[in-house]
Amino acid sequence: MEIYLIRHTQTATDPGLCYGQSDIALADSFPNEMANLHDKLPEFDEDCKVFSSPLTRCLQLAETFSDTVTTDTRLQELDFGDWEGKSFDAIDADVLQHWTNNFVSAAPPNGENFEDLYRRTGDFWNELLSAESEASAPRLDPVGKAKQVLVITHAGVIRALLARALNLPLANSFQLRVDSGSVHKLRQTDDYLYIEYINL
Numbered sequence: 001m002e003i004y005l006i007r008h009t010q011t012a013t014d015p016g017l018c019y020g021q022s023d024i025a026l027a028d029s030f031p032n033e034m035a036n037l038h039d040k041l042p043e044f045d046e047d048c049k050v051f052s053s054p055l056t057r058c059l060q061l062a063e064t065f066s067d068t069v070t071t072d073t074r075l076q077e078l079d080f081g082d083w084e085g086k087s088f089d090a091i092d093a094d095v096l097q098h099w100t101n102n103f104v105s106a107a108p109p110n111g112e113n114f115e116d117l118y119r120r121t122g123d124f125w126n127e128l129l130s131a132e133s134e135a136s137a138p139r140l141d142p143v144g145k146a147k148q149v150l151v152i153t154h155a156g157v158i159r160a161l162l163a164r165a166l167n168l169p170l171a172n173s174f175q176l177r178v179d180s181g182s183v184h185k186l187r188q189t190d191d192y193l194y195i196e197y198i199n200l
Helices: 030-039 056-062 093-101 114-134 155-166 170-175
Strands: 002-007 049-052 069-071 148-153 183-189 192-197
Touching: 002 155, 030 056, 049 056, 056 069, 056 148, 114 155, 114 170, 148 155, 155 170, 155 183, 155 192
Parallel strands: 002 148, 049 069, 049 148
Antiparallel strands: 002 183, 183 192
């Protein structure tokens, strides 16, 4: 099974805005960015399965790949809680620095930490891989024996999934570059998971 992790394209936001689970629109450049993204990818089979975060910036892109997209809340970005919709400059500098230094275990007020995201995305990931080996899974029955799967999601989610695939310490996951509109390809063969490329 080929698995393509795809980050949404650029958003219509000012730099420095905190918007993990806020439903932010895509930038006006979306048509061109979407076309460039499609150019990086092969032709997909008719039975290719497409999963997406339910947030607009992912779902809008996902629907350019398939008329039948399965949304999954576990693919949403990190929940920044009370910081959602604020400028990072408006957050107390000491509080923000503490979170930056301890993001794995520390959460924004009423939000989640990176371990929380790692666990919920891991539930999705384990079901996806077991669906390939067992032809069924509790929540991902549409996968079956699909040869190709697209997962349209966010930078934090992609870092968490790659960290899981590579068995990386979570604190090192932000060393993985995940650009807007980037593609990260993995392949599962005989219960072994390969990473073919990152951040294309």
